[in-house]
Amino acid sequence: MQCPQCGYEQTDENGECLSCGIVFAKWRQRKTVPGPGQSAAPAEDLKETEETEPGILSALLFHMPAEVNPISWGARSLLLAILTLWGVKFIFTPISSDATLSSFWHLVNLPFHEAGHLFFRPFGRLMTSLGGSLMQMLMPAICLVVFLLKTRDPFAGSFSLWWMGQNFIDLAPYINDARSLSMPLLGGNVGRSSPYGFHDWEFILKETGLIRFDQTIARLSHGAGICLIAAAVVWGGFLLVKQYRLMRNQSTG
Structure with missing residues (x-):
């Protein structure tokens, strides 16, 4: 799979990106738009997600290669x-x-x-x-x-x-x-x-x-x-x- 934020390739078993550190479950939760009759994610979860996800600068400063020799x-x-x-x-x-x-x-x-x-x-x-x-x-x-x-x-x-x-x-x-x-x-x-x-x-x-x-x-x-x-x-x-x-x-x- 590829990280939806930085594009880093990794195994499907990972719960968070090895390169930029985002939590995949929280990313999907934040990106999912609630349909009719569905409630939005709690504000606390969204706030935690926003604090967890790094910005562009962090992705540049701490980028990881696909493999390490x-x-x-x-x-x-x-x-x-x-x-x-x-x-x-x-x-x-x-x-x-x-x-x-x-x-x-x-x-x-x-x-x-x-x-x-x-x-x-x-x-x-x-x-x-x-x-x-x-x-x-x-x-x-x-x-x-x-x-x-x-x-x-x-x-x-x-x-x-x-x-x-x-x-x-x-x-x-x-x-x-x-x-x-x-x-x-x-x-x-x-x-x-x-x-x-x-x-x-x-x-x-x-x-x-x-x-x-x-x-x-x-x-x-x-x-x-x-x-x-x-x-x-x-x-x-x-x-x-x-x-x-x-x-x-x-x-x-």
């Missing part, structure tokens, strides 16, 4: 463990440290950062400077949308969310350096010996009058990264638990 599940579990440990390292790295900027992920983010300057150049000097940081956020955001809407792979989406959180943490030391200008920049210079505008966040915060809030903004960026990484790990772990249950049902079926 044990090897793929094991590889994803290993990836989640690595991302969890990596995320903990980023979370507890001080903003003032250079460790984040010398990490592997900084090298991944750097090409997108530099491409952002070129992409946003037609929108003026301020947007050119801001464009590098914006592009760092746009790339994982685009991947997140594609994985959820196009490939229907929410676990890959959780990785994109993790990557977005890492980008927030990656930007925090750069923002924090807006006044001290001691961070090594691309090309080997530091901000204080470079022309005005070469250090993105010095230019952004001075032009917007927010330079005195540089450390506060850096802490907010770091905090946002922590929240996104934690949410991504919880999301990915929840999906793997659901996939494990589905895999166990497949083996017993």
Whole structure:
């Protein structure tokens, strides 16, 4: 049979959908229009049904494949463990440290950062400077949308969310350096010996009058990264638990 809400194929014996979680009996009860002389379902049952049935967003975030490959599940579990440990390292790295900027992920983010300057150049000097940081956020955001809407792979989406959180943490030391200008920049210079505008966040915060809030903004960026990484790990772990249950049902079926 197919789930009447999300279309997920499963055995007829299931009382609720393994993918979106709706209760089939309550779904049929809600969709049945009472005929002449028949009474409608009690309001309490309808209310419970409405609360049980997930919306479109829930179906996207927690979509399950038709089958779960044990090897793929094991590889994803290993990836989640690595991302969890990596995320903990980023979370507890001080903003003032250079460790984040010398990490592997900084090298991944750097090409997108530099491409952002070129992409946003037609929108003026301020947007050119801001464009590098914006592009760092746009790339994982685009991947997140594609994985959820196009490939229907929410676990890959959780990785994109993790990557977005890492980008927030990656930007925090750069923002924090807006006044001290001691961070090594691309090309080997530091901000204080470079022309005005070469250090993105010095230019952004001075032009917007927010330079005195540089450390506060850096802490907010770091905090946002922590929240996104934690949410991504919880999301990915929840999906793997659901996939494990589905895999166990497949083996017993």
